[in-house]
Amino acid sequence: MTDHTPVTELTTEACWELLHEQELGRLAFHLADEVHLVPVNYAVDHDRRLVLRTAEGSTLLGLTMDADVAFEVDEVTDDVARSVVIRGRAHELHGAEADAVDQLPLRPWVDGVRSTVVAIEVDELSGRRFVLHRPWLHLRQNPPV
Template identity: 65%
Template sequence: MSESPVSTLTREDSWAMLRDNEFGRLAFHLADEVHITPINYAVDAQGRIVVRTAEGSKLLGLTMNADVAFEVDEIDEHEARSVVVRGRARTLDGHEADETEELPLRPWVDTVKLNVVAISVDELTGRRFSLTRPWRHIRPEKA
């Protein structure tokens, strides 16, 4: 029997992947709906995922229901890796928010994001997928 194309990342590899990236997706509740949004982030010394956000639906959703999920992916020609976090978000203020100033939180969009949110990690799972991409072998040749 052949080796499975899906394997589990170690906890250490999952954390390394979270630390090595800066862009992921945040899933949160807003009233009776589930929303997902791309977001820049950093991992702090306490092992929390830290984001900055402006006032709006994301902050409102996180305030109304702190349960969130967060995902980061990497993909190349041979494999894909995915780390999913489940946790609880809370807004940081005062000294706690000031401590995040040294984190590499680099927004991709030039907007003011004054609110700092930290996600405490309750559950962390990582997986690696070996890609065969059979569709690449059946593409018609370009003229």
Template identity: 45%
Template sequence: MGFGEITELDTEDCWRILSATELGRIAASAGDSIDIFPVNFAVDDHAIVFRTAPGTKLLELAINDRVAFEVDGHDEATAWSVVVKGRAERVERQSDMDAAEELGLRPWIPTLKYRWVRIEPTEVTGRRFARGPEPERF
């Protein structure tokens, strides 16, 4: 197989993968620090929505709303990765919070998470990789 097969995913394939995935990672930064947080999420009208509690994540998003969000996965034959870049904003209007509640998103751990965040994408990219053994080195 040589160098392996890498396929660029089109936007709709990326959204299909995102819609079928529950756990992703958000990368946020404040100053010189970059942090990565695992979050369970839902897709709502080509945006990423997650719940959180007050803390580092919300603080960093208040300082710098530009984020990257990533999901990945694999099966026996392939692996994939989807990256969403965009702007994160707290959901503030009650009607928007009510709509977010309808997504059925619940925390995975027993904590109260009353803050909603929505990532509005500016770029969505993805790749699919054929899995296989490492090629001969020498």
């Protein structure tokens, strides 16, 4: 019998560390009577806000109509997973605040113009670390070269 706990809470600092390490997360927002979930590139600014760029469309419309959002990021290895969930409020940045985002490692993975800068003010932050038990991993076949 082992002495470890398979699920542990991450400290606040460990949550921020994971957020700084990653650059792709999932943003959940309301649009009319529906909840939407979209992958987004993001960065963390010096005020510990998540910042992202978006274009005109459903994401921006949803964030404009209802600022309450949730955001989630994961990291998974063969034997450990970490997950951080944020709840907060999104708002558009303008002027010098929006220009300052150019100094962050925020780069889109897909071509396109995303001229609107959005910041998520964090109200709640939580994270967990999971020790994985996946004995079937040895059954994975190596992909063909």
